[in-house]
Every structure is written in structure tokens, then in C-alpha cells.
Amino acid sequence: QKEVEQNSGPLSVPEGAIASLNCTYSDRGSQSFFWYRQYSGKSPELIMFIYSNGDKEDGRFTAQLNKASQYVSLLIRDSQPSDSATYLCAVRRGNEKLTFGTGTRLTIIP
Amino acid sequence: EPEVTQTPSHQVTQMGQEVILRCVPISNHLYFYWYRQILGQKVEFLVSFYNNEISEKSEIFDDQFSVERPDGSNFTLKIRSTKLEDSAMYFCALNRGGSSYNEQFFGPGTRLTVL
Numbered sequence: 001q002k003e004v005e006q007n008s009g010p011l012s013v014p015e016g017a018i019a020s021l022n023c024t025y026s027d028r029g030s031q032s033f034f035w036y037r038q039y040s041g042k043s044p045e046l047i048m049f050i051y052s053n054g055d056k057e058d059g060r061f062t063a064q065l066n067k068a069s070q071y072v073s074l075l076i077r078d079s080q081p082s083d084s085a086t087y088l089c090a091v092r093r094g095n096e097k098l099t100f101g102t103g104t105r106l107t108i109i110p
Numbered sequence: 111e112p113e114v115t116q117t118p119s120h121q122v123t124q125m126g127q128e129v130i131l132r133c134v135p136i137s138n139h140l141y142f143y144w145y146r147q148i149l150g151q152k153v154e155f156l157v158s159f160y161n162n163e164i165s166e167k168s169e170i171f172d173d174q175f176s177v178e179r180p181d182g183s184n185f186t187l188k189i190r191s192t193k194l195e196d197s198a199m200y201f202c203a204l205n206r207g208g209s210s211y212n213e214q215f216f217g218p219g220t221r222l223t224v225l
Contacts, residue, residue: 032212034213034214036216041221042218042219043199043201043216043217043218043219044153044201044216045216046213046214046215046216049213088152088153090153092214095141095160095205095212096158096166097143097155097158097166097168098143098145098153098155098203098214099155100152100153100154101152102151102152103152
């Protein structure tokens with residue numbers, strides 16, 4: 001069974017602080033790694049994807065990948081109340097299906 | 111601008127009825143995926159469709175489910191005889207680009223309620 005594990009939270013972070021979200025995966029054949037943001041009742045919205053070891057930055061978001069440790073993380077700098085959502089980690093091989101974790105609920109406290 | 115739209119946004123049906131959920135891509139795509147998310151649970155893969163054929167399906171995608179691309183553009187998911195446990199959000203997704211490392215974008219979803 002190929003699994004993606006996330007801490008379900010809730011994770012509470014003060015506004016302006018850094019939010020750190022973590023994800024581990026079991027399938028060593030995974031090639032690309034995704035972070036989606038999902039607001040209640042809405043569809044997953046892609047915010048970052050990464051496929052090489054190391055860091056990838058896009059605005060306030062940084063994705064970090066360590067394939068040896070089978071670990072992916074997402075950092076959100078200068079957290080805003082609008083960042084409050086559930087963050088979904090997903091992995092895939094090639095163009096195959098995404099395998100999702102259960103998500104981490106993040107609350108930014110004003 | 112969204113890559114893909116889905117219709118209807120909400121479908122209410124009686125148990126045992128057939129439903130057809132539609133996915134309309136904005137431009138031509140080769141890879142399509144259907145996922146579902148039961149309320150409070152994780153997003154689960156149902157089926158992938160490549161070049162007008164099913165390329166992979168999950169255990170959930172049993173004989174009650176089928177997918178088609180009836181007119182070369184729209185992409186449909188049919189549930190022949192709905193059950194209460196089919197109540198969920200159903201998402202269509204597609205890949206951007208043609209390489210192996212593709213971003214996958216989700217449509218807005220159809221909320222299916224089976225009574």
C-alpha cells in the first residue's frame with residue numbers, strides 16, 4: 001500500500017510567522033511531489049510542485065524535497081489569514097495518478 | 111482562467127439512479143483523471159484516461175462506473191446505479207504539458223448527493 005502521511009493538525013500559526021507543513025511518503029518510485037491548498041467545499045488548488053532534491057521557492061512558498069528520507073515539506077512565510085486552509089500533499093510516478101495524504105488543516109491567527 | 115470546468119456543480123439523485131458527471135477542458139489534453147472526496151476524507155483516485163482509453167483504475171472504480179469521451183472534447187463519468195456511499199465531491203483533473211513531470215490541475219468539482 002503506497003501511503004502519504006501528513007499530520008492532520010490543526011496547526012495554528014500567528015499572522016506574519018512561518019508555517020511549516022510536513023509530509024512523508026512510502027513509494028520510493030515517486031517522481032514528482034505536489035502541494036495543494038483546499039478551502040472548505042472547494043477543489044484542490046495547486047500551489048507548488050517539485051521533483052528534484054532541494055528547495056524550490058515561489059513567492060512566500062518554499063517546497064523542500066529529500067528523496068533519501070522520503071520527505072517533502074512546505075514553508076509559508078509571512079503567513080496571512082487567507083492562508084488558512086487544508087494543505088494536501090500528493091505524490092506521483094510519471095503521469096500516473098496522484099496519491100494524496102489526508103491533509104493538514106492550517107489556521108492563521110490574526 | 112480555469113483549465114477545466116465541470117457540470118453540474120451539484121447533483122442530487124435518488125439511490126439506484128444513474129448520474130453522468132461532465133468535465134470540459136478548455137483546450138486539448140491527452141491525460142484525464144477522475145478523483146472523489148467523501149466529506150472529511152482524503153482525495154481518492156478513481157480512474158485515469160489517456161488517448162481515449164482507460165490507463166489505470168482503482169478498486170473503487172467497479173462495474174458501476176464508466177468513463178467516456180463522447181465527442182472528443184467532453185469527458186464523462188457515469189455511475190449506473192448510485193448508492194448512498196457514492197455521495198462525495200467528484201473532481202476531474204488534467205495535466206499541463208507533455209513531459210513526465212507535469213502539474214495536475216483540478217476542476218471545480220461536482221458535489222453528488224445520493225438520497
